[in-house]
Amino acid sequence: GQNIDQPTEMTATEGAIVQINCTYQTSGFNGLFWYQQHAGEAPTFLSYNVLDGLEEKGRFSSFLSRSKGYSYLLLKELQMKDSASYLCAVRDSNYQLIWGAGTKLIIKP
């Protein structure tokens, strides 16, 4: 079966750095996405990785290793507004998006 694993919840301190991991087992791979979802709102797109390596976008970076079926989202200089759920999604060989359950990130002052 297809599976996406990410931690259920993480806690970090304002101003610090946090890494949210995502491992996947899917039938084929055609890209990995990270989305941010605040409570009661729809997801917003953060990043897209299709090749191995690190993609940096301001305070957020996303890393992919296809051979390991592994990705992480790195958030630097954490702000209170970063408190949200972070969803990892993988597009499989049929170009269907397989979603992880999301990681709830709690930022403390």
Add this chain to the structure above:
Amino acid sequence: GAVVSQHPSWVICKSGTSVKIECRSLDFQATTMFWYRQFPKQSLMLMATSNEGSKATYEQGVEKDKFLINHASLTLSTLTVTSAHPEDSSFYICSARDSRAGDGGHTQYFGPGTRLTVL
């Protein structure tokens, strides 16, 4: 950037009535739109893929006669929940692909969602 709107943002209806939700791509054309449902504290669940000018493709377990999808134009898809029941109460979210995007249209952009409550 790619903007997707949804209307209404929330709706309360009586059991047995039908509710229509609209999803629009405001600044781009979307040949493909997606409809998701999300229950509290759960992940997104894809309900169906809506293709302009053709029938929607429904995921396993989603009743096509209950959740009617129409994608009549390149900027509008509608989801109608027919004969709604309390168990249909959920957060319904649409998304669309922007073919102009640098990644070749792979990224889905989400509408703000519609919260449906069926009494």
